Amino acid sequence: MAKITMRQAISQALWEEMERDPQVFIMGQEVGVWGGTYAVTKGFYDHFGPERVRDTPIAEAAIIGSAIGAAMTGTRPVAELMTINFAFSAMDHIVNEAAKLHYMFNGQMVLPLVIRTVGGGGRQLGATHSQTPDAVFAHFPGLKVVAPGTPADAKGLLKAAIRSNDPIMFIEHATLYQVRGDVPDGDYIVPIGKSTVQRSGDHVTIVTYSKMLELSLKAADELAKDGIEAEIVDLRTLRPLDIEPVIESFKKTNRAVIVEEGWKSFGVGAEISAQIYEQAFDYVDAPIKRVTQKEVPLPYNRDLEQMALPQVEDIIKAVKEVL
Amino acid sequence: MEKSEHLNLYQQMVVIRILEERSAELYQQGKIGGFLHLYIGQEAVSTGLISARKPQDRVITAYRDHGVAINCGLSAREVLAELLGKATGVSGGKGGSMHLADVNKNFWGGHAIVGAHLPIAAGLALGDVYQKQDGVTICMFGDGATNIGYFHEALNLSKVWKLPVLWVCENNQYGMGTTVERASAVSEIRLKADGYAMKNDNVDGMDIMKVREKALEMIEEIRSGSGPQFLEINTYRFRGHSMGDPERYRQQEEIRKWQENDPIGIYRKYLMKQKIASEEELNEEDKKATEIVEDAVHFAESSPEPAAEELFKNIYVEEGR
Numbered sequence: 001m002a003k004i005t006m007r008q009a010i011s012q013a014l015w016e017e018m019e020r021d022p023q024v025f026i027m028g029q030e031v032g033v034w035g036g037t038y039a040v041t042k043g044f045y046d047h048f049g050p051e052r053v054r055d056t057p058i059a060e061a062a063i064i065g066s067a068i069g070a071a072m073t074g075t076r077p078v079a080e081l082m083t084i085n086f087a088f089s090a091m092d093h094i095v096n097e098a099a100k101l102h103y104m105f106n107g108q109m110v111l112p113l114v115i116r117t118v119g120g121g122g123r124q125l126g127a128t129h130s131q132t133p134d135a136v137f138a139h140f141p142g143l144k145v146v147a148p149g150t151p152a153d154a155k156g157l158l159k160a161a162i163r164s165n166d167p168i169m170f171i172e173h174a175t176l177y178q179v180r181g182d183v184p185d186g187d188y189i190v191p192i193g194k195s196t197v198q199r200s201g202d203h204v205t206i207v208t209y210s211k212m213l214e215l216s217l218k219a220a221d222e223l224a225k226d227g228i229e230a231e232i233v234d235l236r237t238l239r240p241l242d243i244e245p246v247i248e249s250f251k252k253t254n255r256a257v258i259v260e261e262g263w264k265s266f267g268v269g270a271e272i273s274a275q276i277y278e279q280a281f282d283y284v285d286a287p288i289k290r291v292t293q294k295e296v297p298l299p300y301n302r303d304l305e306q307m308a309l310p311q312v313e314d315i316i317k318a319v320k321e322v323l
Numbered sequence: 324m325e326k327s328e329h330l331n332l333y334q335q336m337v338v339i340r341i342l343e344e345r346s347a348e349l350y351q352q353g354k355i356g357g358f359l360h361l362y363i364g365q366e367a368v369s370t371g372l373i374s375a376r377k378p379q380d381r382v383i384t385a386y387r388d389h390g391v392a393i394n395c396g397l398s399a400r401e402v403l404a405e406l407l408g409k410a411t412g413v414s415g416g417k418g419g420s421m422h423l424a425d426v427n428k429n430f431w432g433g434h435a436i437v438g439a440h441l442p443i444a445a446g447l448a449l450g451d452v453y454q455k456q457d458g459v460t461i462c463m464f465g466d467g468a469t470n471i472g473y474f475h476e477a478l479n480l481s482k483v484w485k486l487p488v489l490w491v492c493e494n495n496q497y498g499m500g501t502t503v504e505r506a507s508a509v510s511e512i513r514l515k516a517d518g519y520a521m522k523n524d525n526v527d528g529m530d531i532m533k534v535r536e537k538a539l540e541m542i543e544e545i546r547s548g549s550g551p552q553f554l555e556i557n558t559y560r561f562r563g564h565s566m567g568d569p570e571r572y573r574q575q576e577e578i579r580k581w582q583e584n585d586p587i588g589i590y591r592k593y594l595m596k597q598k599i600a601s602e603e604e605l606n607e608e609d610k611k612a613t614e615i616v617e618d619a620v621h622f623a624e625s626s627p628e629p630a631a632e633e634l635f636k637n638i639y640v641e642e643g644r
């Protein structure tokens with residue numbers, strides 16, 4: 001066990017998997033000579049060489065498309081999209097190919113593919129570079145969508161993703177790379193499709209994931225000062241969604257706040273609250289609340305951007321409203 | 324060309340240079356956020372190119388857009404104010420460095436998704452053709468952008484529909500840290516236009532007069548109905564891709580060599596050698612440029628932040644507009 005950053009945890013997972021399995025290689029823009037735009041693959045190019053650490057042209061469709069092809073021949077590519085905003089340039093290959101091929105050809109084709117990418121706002125990058133469209137990707141059966149909120153989960157889930165035989169979107173958060181946490185050494189695997197309780201409490205259930213876990217934990221600490229104990233369920237995987245721990249917690253607290261960074265309309269919170277109403281209607285003591293980004297493209301100006309993004313205070317307020 | 328026009332172009336280049344240097348400082352002071360891509364080293368490209376356009380000619384570019392904005396006639400004040408996210412910025416502080424635009428000056432932006440503005444450029448030209456206007460659309464993009472599908476779709480469409488576009492590749496030798504050779508099947512990028520049977524040429528982007536001359540020739544041919552043309556302009560960015568670039572991918576020696584061909588120095592020498600302007604006159608322009616930028620810094624710093632209600636404005640077009 002060591003206290004390391006999210007960046008180091010992800011880097012470690014990639015490194016160890018590449019050492020373990022020669023079929024694993026990485027490709028993407030600036031992953032090699034540059035060392036990764038978020039410095040995740042620093043040192044990889046010198047150690048593993050240009051065959052296994054492949055700098056690509058700026059060509060997202062070609063990156064994902066060719067990774068799909070290579071994956072179907074038995075290699076295990078980890079294809080990086082510099083940010084999730086550029087995934088839209090590869091949408092056909094993610095949605096119409098990666099998510100469909102195994103099913104459509106009745107299981108003949110197998111694509112052990114990881115698409116590593118980075119989402120989230122809060123860095124004043126403007127409307128096109130700050131999105132959190134996780135729910136968009138979670139919409140498609142055939143694709144798995146993973147979004148870790150702690151360094152340990154990042155390592156364990158990435159290793160699981162690389163060993164999985166399904167196409168997986170692995171969504172990191174741009175403002176979590178510096179976050180530190182205890183991470184088990186060596187072969188540490190966190191199963192994909194398993195939610196987890198990150199904090200126990202009896203009064204309210206907060207359902208969240210990725211960056212919003214950090215904010216929810218802060219809100220819970222504040223609430224505890226007022227004697228309110230929040231239970232926090234971290235989804236970790238959006239598809240396949242593991243709703244059990246959410247329902248279990250809700251049956252105990254009877255109240256829920258769902259916190260996500262993306263937009264409210266048709267989002268993660270919409271799905272979670274619908275499932276709670278479907279599966280635990282008799283336990284509902286208050287309308288479920290959602291804390292999300294305001295329904296605007298994110299502006300550049302710092303104050304406006306922060307106004308649009310969910311804040312710790314918003315979570316505290318929502319919790320107090322459902323109590 | 325009139326002397327006053329030369330001095331005007333020279334001043335534009337110096338304004339861009341100083342504005343970029345000041346922006347870098349403001350970025351380091353935390354007054355500019357997000358990504359900041361400087362145009363230092365490439366000033367002759369857009370200054371020469373855009374000096375060749377007529378008012379009806381549209382300009383569209385990528386995120387490395389501060390210089391292009393100045394050349395299109397936006398003031399240093401409104402550019403810097405946008406960089407600082409102020410209400411007085413060209414995009415009201417909502418766009419930032421990568422998203423400058425002023426459609427009244429026929430400058431259609433600053434676009435941050437690599438290559439995405441190329442099909443849009445084809446569309447601007449389509450709009451002109453459809454409405455029987457004689458404008459030419461000047462579309463600028465980097466070498467790296469020629470490797471994405473959008474580039475090829477846009478070139479093909481423009482040729483098939485004979486759209487009045489001047490495609491301009493600013494080949495500054497790198498897309499982030501990747502050299503042209505490592506990312507593009509052909510290093511001489513204009514050869515890609517051959518695949519679409521499109522007339523193409525290249526020019527030294529450190530020499531404003533050469534850029535201007537070539538651009539004038541191509542724009543007027545396009546206006547006369549030649550269909551789209553392609554111009555590769557060779558240049559170099561003296562700074563990192565954006566602020567905070569560790570620049571592990573290139574040697575200081577290489578940067579120094581290119582800096583010997585400083586586009587502002589080259590123009591200065593030309594103006595003096597041709598006896599168009601004296602050293603004193605050029606120094607005077609440098610002084611004026613410094614004043615313009617300092618005034619802009621003051622303006623931007625003392626401008627108000629956008630009001631909170633701006634957050635929800637312009638998501639959709641207002642009724643009755």
Ligand SMILES: Cc1ncc(C[n+]2csc(CCOP(=O)(O)OP(=O)(O)O)c2C)c(N)n1
Binds near residue numbers: 058466467497
């Ligand atoms: C579709 C897409 N992919 C990746 C990026 C990230 N990115 C921004 S600039 C850039 C390099 C572009 O290089 P080039 O076109 O040569 O322009 P230059 O920066 O040299 O002016 C990359 C990869 C992006 N903005 N959009």
Ligand SMILES: [Mg+2]
Binds near residue numbers: 493495497
């Ligand atoms: Mg370039």
